Amino acid sequence: MKMMVKRLDRIFYPKSVAIVGATPTTNKIGNVVLKNFVEGMFDGEIYPVNPKYDEILGRRCYPQISKIAGKIDCAVLATPADTIPEIMNECAKKKVGGIVMITSGFEESGRTDIAEKIREIAVKNNMPVVGPNCLGVFNPYSKIDSIFLPMYKLERPRAGNIAFITQSGAVGSTIIDLAAYYGVGISKFISYGNATVLDESDYLEYVMNDKETKVIILYIEGVKDGRKFLEIMKKVNKKKPIIVLKGGQGRGGQAAAKSHTGNIAGSYMAYNAAFKQAKVIEADGLYELFDIVKIFNQPKPKGDGIGIITNGGGLGIITTDFVEKENLHLAEFSESTKKEIAKILPPYGNVGNPLDLVADSGVDSYKKAIEIMMNADEINVLIIVVLLQTPPMDERIIHVLTKASDDRRKPIATISVGGAYTEAYRKILERNGVPSYSSPTAAVKAVERFVTYSKYIKKLK
Amino acid sequence: MKMMVKRLDRIFYPKSVAIVGATPTTNKIGNVVLKNFVEGMFDGEIYPVNPKYDEILGRRCYPQISKIAGKIDCAVLATPADTIPEIMNECAKKKVGGIVMITSGFEESGRTDIAEKIREIAVKNNMPVVGPNCLGVFNPYSKIDSIFLPMYKLERPRAGNIAFITQSGAVGSTIIDLAAYYGVGISKFISYGNATVLDESDYLEYVMNDKETKVIILYIEGVKDGRKFLEIMKKVNKKKPIIVLKGGQGRGGQAAAKSHTGNIAGSYMAYNAAFKQAKVIEADGLYELFDIVKIFNQPKPKGDGIGIITNGGGLGIITTDFVEKENLHLAEFSESTKKEIAKILPPYGNVGNPLDLVADSGVDSYKKAIEIMMNADEINVLIIVVLLQTPPMDERIIHVLTKASDDRRKPIATISVGGAYTEAYRKILERNGVPSYSSPTAAVKAVERFVTYSKYIKKLK
Numbered sequence: 001m002k003m004m005v006k007r008l009d010r011i012f013y014p015k016s017v018a019i020v021g022a023t024p025t026t027n028k029i030g031n032v033v034l035k036n037f038v039e040g041m042f043d044g045e046i047y048p049v050n051p052k053y054d055e056i057l058g059r060r061c062y063p064q065i066s067k068i069a070g071k072i073d074c075a076v077l078a079t080p081a082d083t084i085p086e087i088m089n090e091c092a093k094k095k096v097g098g099i100v101m102i103t104s105g106f107e108e109s110g111r112t113d114i115a116e117k118i119r120e121i122a123v124k125n126n127m128p129v130v131g132p133n134c135l136g137v138f139n140p141y142s143k144i145d146s147i148f149l150p151m152y153k154l155e156r157p158r159a160g161n162i163a164f165i166t167q168s169g170a171v172g173s174t175i176i177d178l179a180a181y182y183g184v185g186i187s188k189f190i191s192y193g194n195a196t197v198l199d200e201s202d203y204l205e206y207v208m209n210d211k212e213t214k215v216i217i218l219y220i221e222g223v224k225d226g227r228k229f230l231e232i233m234k235k236v237n238k239k240k241p242i243i244v245l246k247g248g249q250g251r252g253g254q255a256a257a258k259s260h261t262g263n264i265a266g267s268y269m270a271y272n273a274a275f276k277q278a279k280v281i282e283a284d285g286l287y288e289l290f291d292i293v294k295i296f297n298q299p300k301p302k303g304d305g306i307g308i309i310t311n312g313g314g315l316g317i318i319t320t321d322f323v324e325k326e327n328l329h330l331a332e333f334s335e336s337t338k339k340e341i342a343k344i345l346p347p348y349g350n351v352g353n354p355l356d357l358v359a360d361s362g363v364d365s366y367k368k369a370i371e372i373m374m375n376a377d378e379i380n381v382l383i384i385v386v387l388l389q390t391p392p393m394d395e396r397i398i399h400v401l402t403k404a405s406d407d408r409r410k411p412i413a414t415i416s417v418g419g420a421y422t423e424a425y426r427k428i429l430e431r432n433g434v435p436s437y438s439s440p441t442a443a444v445k446a447v448e449r450f451v452t453y454s455k456y457i458k459k460l461k
Numbered sequence: 462m463k464m465m466v467k468r469l470d471r472i473f474y475p476k477s478v479a480i481v482g483a484t485p486t487t488n489k490i491g492n493v494v495l496k497n498f499v500e501g502m503f504d505g506e507i508y509p510v511n512p513k514y515d516e517i518l519g520r521r522c523y524p525q526i527s528k529i530a531g532k533i534d535c536a537v538l539a540t541p542a543d544t545i546p547e548i549m550n551e552c553a554k555k556k557v558g559g560i561v562m563i564t565s566g567f568e569e570s571g572r573t574d575i576a577e578k579i580r581e582i583a584v585k586n587n588m589p590v591v592g593p594n595c596l597g598v599f600n601p602y603s604k605i606d607s608i609f610l611p612m613y614k615l616e617r618p619r620a621g622n623i624a625f626i627t628q629s630g631a632v633g634s635t636i637i638d639l640a641a642y643y644g645v646g647i648s649k650f651i652s653y654g655n656a657t658v659l660d661e662s663d664y665l666e667y668v669m670n671d672k673e674t675k676v677i678i679l680y681i682e683g684v685k686d687g688r689k690f691l692e693i694m695k696k697v698n699k700k701k702p703i704i705v706l707k708g709g710q711g712r713g714g715q716a717a718a719k720s721h722t723g724n725i726a727g728s729y730m731a732y733n734a735a736f737k738q739a740k741v742i743e744a745d746g747l748y749e750l751f752d753i754v755k756i757f758n759q760p761k762p763k764g765d766g767i768g769i770i771t772n773g774g775g776l777g778i779i780t781t782d783f784v785e786k787e788n789l790h791l792a793e794f795s796e797s798t799k800k801e802i803a804k805i806l807p808p809y810g811n812v813g814n815p816l817d818l819v820a821d822s823g824v825d826s827y828k829k830a831i832e833i834m835m836n837a838d839e840i841n842v843l844i845i846v847v848l849l850q851t852p853p854m855d856e857r858i859i860h861v862l863t864k865a866s867d868d869r870r871k872p873i874a875t876i877s878v879g880g881a882y883t884e885a886y887r888k889i890l891e892r893n894g895v896p897s898y899s900s901p902t903a904a905v906k907a908v909e910r911f912v913t914y915s916k917y918i919k920k921l922k
Contacts, residue, residue, distance in 0.1 A: 168775020
């Protein structure tokens with residue numbers, strides 16, 4: 001498969017795309033995919049293929065792949081399962097670079113016979129296949145986008161450096177949507193479904209060498225080759241952190257996974273052991289996957305000493321509770337740090353960690369408190385709780401927090417809990433690249449995972 | 462304190478309010494509180510009190526309480542700590558119904574001497590005091606609102622039947638804000654700070670007898686009288702479910718709690734044991750508090766059999782994983798249920814729980830699937846995962862889910878994960894009273910707490 005993995009570039013950076021099964025019927029997959037290419041930002045050649053039409057969405061439509069004159073880098077297939085082997089043979093003859101197979105109805109529906117043919121044709125011709133039974137790929141750098149969900153319902157995220165590899169299309173699409181919503185940039189999106197030809201290990205290998213990717217998110221249900229998977233995880237995770245969520249952990253979930261992508265989910269204990277051995281970061285839910293990845297763009301912490309700043313006592317306490325539950329280390333302020341802090345507090349303020357600036361403190365107090373903690377050797381990570389609703393707080397807090405994140409001296413995580421007003425501010429912070437959380441739990445868990453991974457990497461060196 | 466608790470009605474349903482410490486200076490507490498009364502919906506008498514001014518915000522300002530001719534139901538105090546005892550004596554003389562004391566700087570700053578005086582004056586005159594060091598009260602039924610956070614920054618929720626009792630103002634305000642954001646209605650909001658006169662137990666007693674309250678959320682840091690607290694929790698929880706979050710669980714959190722409201726947080730193990738004994742529902746974080754309460758407006762489940770419907774395989778699997786982790790029971794479909802389901806699935810569909818309607822199913826499939834599960838005896842709770850981003854999904858899903866919630870046959874919880882488009886839909890669902898969650902984890906945890914509480918209540922009968 002090594003050769004095929006390299007050839008994935010033809011799929012991720014195509015100059016020409018054929019959409020086989022394109023249709024003018026609104027809301028059909030073959031229509032949504034074509035529309036996303038036509039109305040999206042893709043600027044290569046687009047070839048709709050369907051013998052029933054001469055033109056779709058104003059584009060010339062071809063009866064079959066072989067009738068297209070130009071070279072085809074990537075063919076997106078959305079025709080019924082039975083038609084697939086013949087179309088693949090045609091693609092091979094035409095020397096198509098690679099295939100994204102959206103079609104479902106193979107292993108997951110008992111049609112392992114067709115799946116076997118797909119594998120055969122792909123291997124014989126060294127032609128990479130993503131899928132089948134998947135959403136396919138999205139690459140904001142090349143603008144290829146085979147996700148069959150309308151753009152007005154599912155936003156596409158901006159270019160960045162997080163790769164998403166997902167077995168499930170549903171999970172993948174929600175992550176894409178959330179990434180767009182929070183302004184998180186992605187490098188590659190791969191929804192690989194049944195993994196009939198290439199599997200999770202192959203995609204891990206691909207993004208390990210992808211220059212746009214710095215962090216990897218992985219959602220798996222069942223893995224084909226456990227040994228291969230463990231080895232590649234170990235190798236990749238040393239270079240780029242992997243955050244993984246395993247679907248199908250119990251009996252009911254495993255049964256569901258079988259009928260979902262036709263893969264056997266297997267014993268969760270074995271997976272859990274493999275994750276631990278490879279030191280990859282395991283998430284305990286969909287949002288957590290997302291919460292964790294946000295902090296990985298921050299500079300690595302040099303230790304586990306946490307400093308907390310807050311203007312809401314109770315929120316500082318809840319955050320502290322989680323810091324202790326997660327076995328992080330609440331930093332003990334040095335004498336000089338204490339002195340500096342005392343200078344900025346009102347007479348009735350208490351010098352402590354969490355540092356409670358109290359509700360009537362404004363942006364300037366935050367600025368000073370952050371500066372003191374940035375300079376304090378005993379503090380390695382800053383958790384900054386900001387209750388944005390207090391009277392003296394104003395929009396300059398955005399600048400102060402963004403600057404703290406941008407100067408890259410120490411990692412920070414910010415927490416702001418609230419409704420519409422607070423969420424609007426939080427989104428600006430997210431778009432500015434500041435890890436911003438709406439709950440103390442989420443923030444502290446992310447910090448813990450980041451601290452643990454950073455310790456592991458430090459030891460390797 | 463029994464007598465005082467009864468008198469709290471004067472604070473929660475006042476016909477006249479004095480704001481002592483009112484000021485024209487923008488962003489000062491005494492200004493924000495007065496402004497919220499003047500610009501809010503409160504239609505009783507409003508008396509600003511401050512010897513420095515003749516008029517504030519177009520209202521006649523009084524030099525002191527005693528100079529006000531009319532009766533005063535509630536006095537909101539926002540003057541410095543040292544001035545408080547004298548003002549209280551004046552209030553007592555004037556026969557003020559009750560006091561909301563926002564002022565801080567007492568137990569939490571070592572001034573137990575003034576706190577002692579406050580208690581003395583209150584008890585002697587049988588005059589209830591909420592606070593000090595708090596946000597005070599909000600009652601959407603009477604429109605009293607002493608929360609010193611501007612309305613444009615912190616929305617106020619609509620009238621409903623959830624009472625919030627919170628020791629911390631910061632935690633309380635974020636909950637208020639989230640409740641407004643998600644359209645959750647509240648009955649009473651009580652931020653009680655140092656609990657110098659009345660404490661958490663007294664407020665529990667008050668809302669137990671409050672006809673607007675059906676569910677209670679409680680955030681505590683330290684409790685004064687553990688025995689009294691345990692007894693009242695037991696008593697109240699049998700009539701109205703209590704969902705509790707304990708702040709200050711570890712050493713660092715306890716130290717912070719001490720300097721926050723001057724209360725000793727005490728051993729978390731003792732609290733945890735008390736919660737278990739009283740069968741109250743313990744939340745493990747701020748959002749969870751909120752997630753759990755949403756489902757308590759649904760009809761109580763008759764058992765623990767869970768049915769899951771989804772149009773995204775992976776999301777169904779993740780939801781199933783959590784159902785199993787939370788030790789809920791994934792219902793085994795009866796033969797007749799299986800038959801009914803087979804009729805509505807496409808030929809390649811799989812009859813199973815989770816029931817995967819697959820991505821190309823639309824609103825009608827949901828309608829039918831919900832109807833089948835509503836009629837199936839083996840299913841007690843419906844968890845409905847809807848990936849709103851799929852092409853065939855449209856706005857009629859709102860109607861179908863709202864109807865399923867409104868007909869009150871069985872409790873439902875819905876899950877939709879996504880960005881802006883999905884969140885807009887979710888908000889409509891919330892406003893329609895449908896428990897809607899953005900993560901499987903949150904939904905399943907809420908269902909588990911609701912099932913467990915319902916079993917407890919059923920046994921009592």
